[in-house]
Amino acid sequence: MTKNPILHFSKLTLLFLSAFNFAQAQQIFSSNKYPITDFRQPLDITPPALAGSFGEIRGNHFHSGIDFRTNQREGYPVYAVADGYISRLRVQNSGFGQALYINHPNGFTTVYGHLQRFAPKIATVVKNLEYEKKSFEIDEFPDATLIPIHKGDVIAWSGNRGSSGGPHLHFEIRDTKTEETINPQFFGIIIPDNIPPVIHGLYVYRLNGKTFNEFTPKQAIGITGAGGQYKTTAPVSLTGEVGFGIVVTDRHNGLSGTNGVYSIQLELDGKKIYTSALERFAFEDSKAINSHIDYPTYINTKRSIQKSFVDPGNPLKIYSGLVNSGRINFNDGAAHQLRYIITDSKGNSSVLPFTVNAGTAPVAAPTVPAGIIYPYNKVNEFNNEDVKVVFPMGTLYNDLNFSYKKLPKPAGNAWSAIHQIHNRYTPLHIGFDLWIKADNLPENLRSKSLIVNTNGSSQGGSFDNGFVKATPKNFGSFYIATDTIAPRIVPVNIGEGRNMAGLSKMTFKISDNLSGIKSFNGYIDGKWVLMEFDAKTATLWHSFDERTSAGKHSLELVVTDMKENTRHYSVGFSR
Numbered sequence: 001m002t003k004n005p006i007l008h009f010s011k012l013t014l015l016f017l018s019a020f021n022f023a024q025a026q027q028i029f030s031s032n033k034y035p036i037t038d039f040r041q042p043l044d045i046t047p048p049a050l051a052g053s054f055g056e057i058r059g060n061h062f063h064s065g066i067d068f069r070t071n072q073r074e075g076y077p078v079y080a081v082a083d084g085y086i087s088r089l090r091v092q093n094s095g096f097g098q099a100l101y102i103n104h105p106n107g108f109t110t111v112y113g114h115l116q117r118f119a120p121k122i123a124t125v126v127k128n129l130e131y132e133k134k135s136f137e138i139d140e141f142p143d144a145t146l147i148p149i150h151k152g153d154v155i156a157w158s159g160n161r162g163s164s165g166g167p168h169l170h171f172e173i174r175d176t177k178t179e180e181t182i183n184p185q186f187f188g189i190i191i192p193d194n195i196p197p198v199i200h201g202l203y204v205y206r207l208n209g210k211t212f213n214e215f216t217p218k219q220a221i222g223i224t225g226a227g228g229q230y231k232t233t234a235p236v237s238l239t240g241e242v243g244f245g246i247v248v249t250d251r252h253n254g255l256s257g258t259n260g261v262y263s264i265q266l267e268l269d270g271k272k273i274y275t276s277a278l279e280r281f282a283f284e285d286s287k288a289i290n291s292h293i294d295y296p297t298y299i300n301t302k303r304s305i306q307k308s309f310v311d312p313g314n315p316l317k318i319y320s321g322l323v324n325s326g327r328i329n330f331n332d333g334a335a336h337q338l339r340y341i342i343t344d345s346k347g348n349s350s351v352l353p354f355t356v357n358a359g360t361a362p363v364a365a366p367t368v369p370a371g372i373i374y375p376y377n378k379v380n381e382f383n384n385e386d387v388k389v390v391f392p393m394g395t396l397y398n399d400l401n402f403s404y405k406k407l408p409k410p411a412g413n414a415w416s417a418i419h420q421i422h423n424r425y426t427p428l429h430i431g432f433d434l435w436i437k438a439d440n441l442p443e444n445l446r447s448k449s450l451i452v453n454t455n456g457s458s459q460g461g462s463f464d465n466g467f468v469k470a471t472p473k474n475f476g477s478f479y480i481a482t483d484t485i486a487p488r489i490v491p492v493n494i495g496e497g498r499n500m501a502g503l504s505k506m507t508f509k510i511s512d513n514l515s516g517i518k519s520f521n522g523y524i525d526g527k528w529v530l531m532e533f534d535a536k537t538a539t540l541w542h543s544f545d546e547r548t549s550a551g552k553h554s555l556e557l558v559v560t561d562m563k564e565n566t567r568h569y570s571v572g573f574s575r
């Protein structure tokens with residue numbers, strides 16, 4: 001084992017256990033293995049404030065960095081936090097939008113996302129690459145000599161590009177070798193905060209030897225408290241095997257917004273039985289957040305209850321000191337002392353001690369439910385004459401009591417029955433392979449076929465020997481449809497013969513009915529020009545530059561969807 005984050009967590013956790021006052025917690029965070037004086041702040045806004053914390057719970061992922069607030073505005077200078085070189089240039093329709101990566105000699109890489117624009121020298125490199133590749137989206141890995149960087153250089157201006165819900169700077173520190181992302185607050189990036197985490201809810205799950213799923217009985221336990229001290233509102237009596245779950249957030253000084261916490265720890269009679277700590281994680285494990293939380297409740301109510309028991313197929317390395325995976329048997333008739341300790345990235349902590357009076361009823365033997373049981377640690381396959389499903393290794397977090405149902409073919413654009421593949425309350429770590437047999441699909445529509453979830457979302461796919469095959473990322477009800485309709489192009493500020501002098505760009509809205517936009521290309525007077533795209537607003541634009549002189553010009557815009565349906569838009573304009 002060359003890397004062993006678990007070992008590190010354990011050491012850190014031991015320190016935590018023996019030291020829970022503020023000063024000592026501060027010391028823990030400043031005496032870790034990461035350099036704490038190498039990096040400056042990436043923005044000059046003081047005091048720095050976060051709109052999102054490291055590891056905070058998001059849809060299908062843990063937040064991979066910290067989001068610096070930028071006063072709801074774009075255009076703040078973004079500084080290189082240390083010497084190094086630009087190691088990656090990335091432009092995307094969504095995701096980080098425009099992002100820079102800097103490799104530093106200390107073995108870490110910093111990442112700056114949702115940028116409004118790059119510094120002039122970098123912008124020139126990016127634009128040249130885009131013209132060379134005839135592509136707006138680029139992902140380039142320059143060597144150390146192309147763009148060397150000094151600490152404090154302005155490398156870009158903050159923005160709101162990509163999948164961003166408002167102006168901010170997304171900032172990450174990664175281990176250059178492993179690409180694991182690490183909590184920047186371990187590197188001396190100080191965010192003022194002396195407010196302890198808030199505990200919003202406590203839940204108990206009656207597990208009794210069974211797999212956790214949407215049928216697991218769940219019960220809220222009343223709690224009260226504030227300012228770091230919480231307690232239950234009534235005595236708690238439990239019998240049998242249970243697991244607990246907790247709803248927690250963190251607040252920082254002077255801000256009303258909520259962030260995520262750093263660690264959750266559960267003790268039973270003075271011994272820790274569960275710890276999760278968001279020091280670092282691998283991107284490939286991030287989707288396992290759906291195993292970390294009570295996913296069925298999240299789907300139903302959007303409330304994120306963090307479970308304090310770990311599913312067997314959960315690959316996250318954020319856990320340590322687990323006793324019986326965090327599951328607890330209450331069967332000895334005695335009173336047991338439990339205590340939650342919740343800590344934020346600054347070392348502020350909140351505690352919730354409570355007593356459980358255990359019953360004495362014998363623990364029920366696990367009953368095996370009817371149906372097909374798919375073990376989480378195997379490749380599983382289901383098929384009949386209409387459908388074939390393969391779950392690769394690593395798809396499931398728990399053994400699955402799989403259910404399947406065939407429903408009638410829907411009216412309209414449908415070329416198969418509906419196949420109900422389990423249900424949406426069970427999370428999957430990776431996609432599964434799904435083949436659905438086509439029903440009377442004409443030969444000329446084969447190349448236009450795809451699989452659709454009954455919630456309306458295209459799963460993509462292609463025709464394969466009488467079947468259509470796709471790789472859905474979630475369970476659901478699926479059927480075959482076709483996409484024969486080209487994308488829509490709506491000009492916003494351009495029309496035939498329009499004089500565009502004085503305008504910095506021409507703008508369009510583009511969209512597709514089903515399969516999604518695959519490519520867009522613009523040509524002025526027959527020459528490819530850069531069209532920029534923002535997926536969240538469906539906005540496509542070209543910024544005029546020296547390539548387009550004063551006078552009359554023609555523009556052709558070509559937008560193609562995933563099923564090769566193409567829309568052309570042509571217009572004459574002058575500048």
Ligand SMILES: [Zn+2]
Nearest residue numbers: 052066067170
């Ligand atoms: Zn972010």
